[in-house]
Amino acid sequence: MIEKRSPVLLCLLAVLLTAGTGFASENKKPRATFPLAYEGGNLPLHHDRVTATLAGNELLFAQHRRRISVPAGSITRISCGSEARRKFMDAVLDRVPLVHLGDAGSRYVGVTWQDANHRQVEVLFRVSKDDYGNFVAALERLTGIAPVDTNRVPAVVRYQL
Numbered sequence: 001m002i003e004k005r006s007p008v009l010l011c012l013l014a015v016l017l018t019a020g021t022g023f024a025s026e027n028k029k030p031r032a033t034f035p036l037a038y039e040g041g042n043l044p045l046h047h048d049r050v051t052a053t054l055a056g057n058e059l060l061f062a063q064h065r066r067r068i069s070v071p072a073g074s075i076t077r078i079s080c081g082s083e084a085r086r087k088f089m090d091a092v093l094d095r096v097p098l099v100h101l102g103d104a105g106s107r108y109v110g111v112t113w114q115d116a117n118h119r120q121v122e123v124l125f126r127v128s129k130d131d132y133g134n135f136v137a138a139l140e141r142l143t144g145i146a147p148v149d150t151n152r153v154p155a156v157v158r159y160q161l
Helices: 001-019 129-143
Strands: 032-041 049-055 058-063 066-071 074-083 106-114 120-127
Touching: 032 129, 049 129, 066 106, 074 129, 120 129
Parallel strands: none
Antiparallel strands: 032 049, 032 120, 049 058, 058 066, 074 106, 106 120
16 A cells, blocks of 8 residues: 555655745745844834845835835945944853853844935844844845945045145
């Protein structure tokens, strides 16, 4: 009886594996969703949780019932950085191996684009430590723009002589 079911199971397994790897739907673009916190900018959003979805050739921000779609081609700048807030006893807590209890840094990602009326829109999001690298990498893949690390960009001073 097992011998009769083996070809059926193999076919079913092949279909499931093909569907899971994306071979069955090659024309679909990968979709990535990230939870963010809106910190500021000129979007009509509350300083609250926002979901960013990168799908196809667009970046979609969703908060409650509000949806804002940004075409990838209109994004002009991506900036990223962190703010380290040191707390009392951080030096002691950082000594605990493999725990990093004193790590209270926040990671931020800024996105700038031109809207349909050719106005510049700038937003700043706080991203969790776990999602920060993946979100920045996904934005870079979507837009082809290398993010500017605000922690490493030197200050430029121009003198008029």
